[in-house]
Amino acid sequence: MVLTSKKVVALAGGVGGAKLVYGLSKVLPFDQLAIVGNVADDFGLYGLHISPDLDTVMYTLAGVANPATGWGLAGDSWQMLDMLSRYGEDAWFRLGDRDLATHLLRSHWLAEGITLTEITARLMRGLGSPFRLLPVTDDPLSTIVDTVEHGALDFQEYFVRHRWLPTVKKVWFRGAEQARMTGAVAEALRTADLIIFCPSNPVLSIQPVLAVPGVREAIERRRGICIAVSPFVGGKAVKGPASKMMPELGLEITPRGLLQYYAGLLDGLVIDESDQQERPVEGAAVLLTKTLMQTDEDKIRLADVILEWSGSIRG
Amino acid sequence: MVLTSKKVVALAGGVGGAKLVYGLSKVLPFDQLAIVGNVADDFGLYGLHISPDLDTVMYTLAGVANPATGWGLAGDSWQMLDMLSRYGEDAWFRLGDRDLATHLLRSHWLAEGITLTEITARLMRGLGSPFRLLPVTDDPLSTIVDTVEHGALDFQEYFVRHRWLPTVKKVWFRGAEQARMTGAVAEALRTADLIIFCPSNPVLSIQPVLAVPGVREAIERRRGICIAVSPFVGGKAVKGPASKMMPELGLEITPRGLLQYYAGLLDGLVIDESDQQERPVEGAAVLLTKTLMQTDEDKIRLADVILEWSGSIRG
Numbered sequence: 001m002v003l004t005s006k007k008v009v010a011l012a013g014g015v016g017g018a019k020l021v022y023g024l025s026k027v028l029p030f031d032q033l034a035i036v037g038n039v040a041d042d043f044g045l046y047g048l049h050i051s052p053d054l055d056t057v058m059y060t061l062a063g064v065a066n067p068a069t070g071w072g073l074a075g076d077s078w079q080m081l082d083m084l085s086r087y088g089e090d091a092w093f094r095l096g097d098r099d100l101a102t103h104l105l106r107s108h109w110l111a112e113g114i115t116l117t118e119i120t121a122r123l124m125r126g127l128g129s130p131f132r133l134l135p136v137t138d139d140p141l142s143t144i145v146d147t148v149e150h151g152a153l154d155f156q157e158y159f160v161r162h163r164w165l166p167t168v169k170k171v172w173f174r175g176a177e178q179a180r181m182t183g184a185v186a187e188a189l190r191t192a193d194l195i196i197f198c199p200s201n202p203v204l205s206i207q208p209v210l211a212v213p214g215v216r217e218a219i220e221r222r223r224g225i226c227i228a229v230s231p232f233v234g235g236k237a238v239k240g241p242a243s244k245m246m247p248e249l250g251l252e253i254t255p256r257g258l259l260q261y262y263a264g265l266l267d268g269l270v271i272d273e274s275d276q277q278e279r280p281v282e283g284a285a286v287l288l289t290k291t292l293m294q295t296d297e298d299k300i301r302l303a304d305v306i307l308e309w310s311g312s313i314r315g
Numbered sequence: 316m317v318l319t320s321k322k323v324v325a326l327a328g329g330v331g332g333a334k335l336v337y338g339l340s341k342v343l344p345f346d347q348l349a350i351v352g353n354v355a356d357d358f359g360l361y362g363l364h365i366s367p368d369l370d371t372v373m374y375t376l377a378g379v380a381n382p383a384t385g386w387g388l389a390g391d392s393w394q395m396l397d398m399l400s401r402y403g404e405d406a407w408f409r410l411g412d413r414d415l416a417t418h419l420l421r422s423h424w425l426a427e428g429i430t431l432t433e434i435t436a437r438l439m440r441g442l443g444s445p446f447r448l449l450p451v452t453d454d455p456l457s458t459i460v461d462t463v464e465h466g467a468l469d470f471q472e473y474f475v476r477h478r479w480l481p482t483v484k485k486v487w488f489r490g491a492e493q494a495r496m497t498g499a500v501a502e503a504l505r506t507a508d509l510i511i512f513c514p515s516n517p518v519l520s521i522q523p524v525l526a527v528p529g530v531r532e533a534i535e536r537r538r539g540i541c542i543a544v545s546p547f548v549g550g551k552a553v554k555g556p557a558s559k560m561m562p563e564l565g566l567e568i569t570p571r572g573l574l575q576y577y578a579g580l581l582d583g584l585v586i587d588e589s590d591q592q593e594r595p596v597e598g599a600a601v602l603l604t605k606t607l608m609q610t611d612e613d614k615i616r617l618a619d620v621i622l623e624w625s626g627s628i629r630g
Contacts, residue, residue: 101398
């Protein structure tokens with residue numbers, strides 16, 4: 001543990017980001033780690049407010065995530081969904097029975113006027129995790145994926161229902177202009193010694209966090225350093241649509257492509273050994289290491305290596 | 316089958332009523348039986364609209380009710396509830412995982428402005444039951460139980476949370492003045508050849524149906540006959556609080572007491588053999604038979620006997 005007295009803020013999406021967050025949570029004291037979570041893939045289903053990325057990170061931090069999928073709860077069952085099908089409903093989203101308790105409570109509390117920030121804190125306490133998981137905003141924010149085949153799709157339609165098969169023309173975030181960064185996120189970013197963009201989908205998980213007014217500016221004014229961990233291994237996304245959709249959007253899936261995408265924000269970039277390029281990357285320090293996280297040991301090792309290395313670079 | 320061309324309307328509450336409804340559904344064609352359901356014990360929980368009595372009758376008619384309890388779904392599990400407890404919630408109401416699908420769909424459709432009548436029809440179709448289960452009203456209606464120990468309690472608080480231990484001073488129905496009988500219920504009552512008050516709690520299950528403006532008048536203007544099946548066996552309720560709360564309210568748990576309670580509405584009364592009294596009951600025909608329904612055969616036999624006997628009496 002290198003940064004024992006330093007404050008770390010991790011921007012994380014879903015499964016990929018949660019893996020690194022898990023590692024960080026095992027090597028940092030709880031009061032030195034805050035996670036800023038993506039809420040732009042939140043959606044409504046049967047009146048439930050579902051926050052897939054927050055839940056994935058929350059379940060991971062609480063040690064109750066399904067190890068096979070990375071999302072959902074370990075040992076969950078699907079009785080409710082089976083019954084919904086019996087009623088003739090198209091059960092396209094995998095709502096686990098235990099998982100439902102989270103959605104029910106969140107939806108109920110939101111209807112009572114409690115903020116998503118406070119609700120997330122309550123749920124984390126309920127699960128016994130001491131870490132701070134901070135939704136980037138308490139305001140509505142929705143990823144919209146403009147596709148060639150089906151026009152504009154809500155994120156879950158694109159991601160789950162159409163299994164990211166459509167060709168992406170543009171990604172934008174409905175509500176981004178009006179959304180306000182929460183006070184807790186502003187404070188976390190203002191006092192951070194190290195900001196980490198986790199190996200999440202840059203367009204779908206990190207960008208919607210940066211799209212909330214004030215976040216990008218807060219990172220630009222950082223007092224510490226900011227690094228990104230590439231979500232690519234061997235020129236491909238470990239999981240999910242990044243390596244399909246980014247080229248569709250004209251974005252390069254290379255270390256240089258990532259630096260361009262995060263232009264002006266990064267002091268350092270962590271890339272997988274398999275992605276070492278012939279020409280050095282300019283404009284940021286680079287850490288070449290094994291970034292694929294298959295076991296818990298992988299996650300902890302990567303977190304450790306990143307924290308040690310980040311202490312050696314200056315912004 | 317005696318009344319093959321006659322229309323039967325059954326007023327039913329929860330478990331006791333559902334037993335007779337099951338029997339009726341086995342001896343009557345689906346287009347000759349309509350069930351008018353109590354909605355005054357409906358309540359909200361975590362934003363879900365729960366209709367315990369409608370669900371009990373619905374699950375019974377669809378052949379998916381839990382045979383051990385009479386309510387809930389056969390083979391249901393409790394994962395969601397277990398997780399709610401983990402979040403520190405007081406899981407006082409038994410929400411099964413499969414049962415949740417019903418509550419989620421109903422709540423979602425209500426929020427979309429669909430009536431409870433139409434929703435109940437959809438759910439019944441989804442479960443493959445052809446019978447008509449008609450909520451007495453689509454308007455809000457709530458049983459309030461005034462108690463000595465705890466003052467006014469919502470029905471579920473009294474019934475589930477306090478396990479009907481408090482002493483009842485008065486029962487009334489919030490919203491009854493404003494509630495409107497549905498068109499489907501009005502039509503069913505207007506054309507009924509036989510109206511049956513099922514062996515449900517008179518105060519908690521039948522009275523809230525009668526309390527909706529127009530229902531009592533429609534029964535008084537009946538073209539056919541109206542009978543009640545006593546919920547008492549050997550001077551006690553088979554199940555639930557009737558034989559405790561009715562004396563608390565100054566009501567007599569006897570055939571005569573029931574006739575007084577339903578004054579002016581009954582042409583006949585079905586009572587258990589064990590409740591035969593020394594003096595004959597005046598003002599209504601009486602059928603003495605075994606009313607305890609333990610097996611499906613008991614339910615079908617009682618339905619058959621009632622239908623045959625009711626053909627022999629005149630209003």
